[in-house]
Amino acid sequence: MVKAQVLDATALDRALTRIAHEIIEKNGGAKDIAFVGLRTRGVTLAQRLAAKVAAIDGASAPVGTLDITLYRDDLDLRGAPVVRGTDIPFSIKNKTVVLVDDVLFTGRTIRAALDALIDLGRPKMIQLAILVDRGHRELPIRPDYIGKNLPTSRREAVAVRLTEHDGEDRVVIEESEGA
């Protein structure tokens, strides 16, 4: 059940545009930057960020897809794992990798993503871009770029809906079932 809208399509696009500018500012351009999105919506956000960065800076950065299923710390607690595959068709060695995900919550997904990335090579630096930071961290992980800080209760769920997957661009808070 949708409880409140956090970002509409315009606000979501503005947040991404601002993050793109921040990435260029912090890194002095888009040279040697690579985007890696976390399945599924992180990949879409990474593609949008890469397009914005290319439009602003002129230099285009590659975009890869990371699947962290094999690196989860809770495989035993879930049903049979669904592996959808990692696809990073470029070397991340000596690159500044901008890891992109839709929602940052406990930080465990990002912990797994860091392990997965480092198994693929030694990037010069890894930065973290997040559309919605909802708090409740369980690990010492902090994003470099944040679209929206959103204090939530643990019972709530934050849903990022993107046109490519859900037919609309918006971010909403949902009350989780059984709460």
Next chain:
Amino acid sequence: MGWTRKHLLTIRELDGGEILTLIDTAASLQEIAGREIKKVPALRGKTVVNLFYENSTRTRTSFEIAGKWLSADVINFSASGSSAAKGESFVDTARNIGAMSPDVVVVRHSSPGAAALLAREMSCAIVNAGDGAHEHPTQALLDLLTIREKKGHFEGLSVAIVGDIAHSRVARSNIHGMRKLGMTVTVGGPPTLIPPYAQELGCKVAYRLDDAIRDVDVIMMLRLQQERMHAGLIPSLREYSRYWGLSLDKLRAHARSDVLIMHPGPVNRGVELSPEVADGPYSVILDQVAKGVAVRMAVLLLLAGSKSAEAA
């Protein structure tokens, strides 16, 4: 999507969706073989026991590599050089291994139903890596993955499986899988090597090589299973090879130009396949082997990497 089984014993008991889950998972895992560091932590702390009562190169090795790439501890047990050689029964050996709490036991045995027997006797997940002339599910899965990669789809493809069908667990597992995925299967071989169940399983039967391989998308050649064969089924190897061996001339004369040549190995060169066909451009035999590791990773991951394995 979704996998809820505790064991992988046969292709027969799976439905099309379960077969596709295994194949899709394997396809996603293939990328690991191309990495500099070929290891992911998914099965850290899990123990996989390879319990092999029959000879094997590809299957045992690829289960071992698959387990290791997933960070499981893999223990190899072969009947020779173990207490089986001192007279311990199969079930007793299995119970003793079970007492050491493995998470998955991969078993190969010459008796049909050996894997199903272990599934009843042991509490861990069981993978059938070949039980007599019954089934060899992971071989069928890697064959199917190879076919999909080369042809792009399953529905409507036609396959000829040629040779010693009666003694082949590979043929049986493949027939079940291919039929469930909408492919047509023709089995070809001398009448003594065609099992009575072929038509029951929905296969066409051809008693001449040229009839079997004409217009099919895939030709799967099988080895004569002489270790399972009683005397008198074929007059001689030479005659078998003359009528049923696939040479380049026969291939060019009767088969399509985009046909795939598959073989589960080990190849008896010059008997069922001439060397120029086995090593030729139509052959995907080594692709099959490479897919074997990905398929076995998928099987181990789905059986050992979830709570459902213990809950079932």
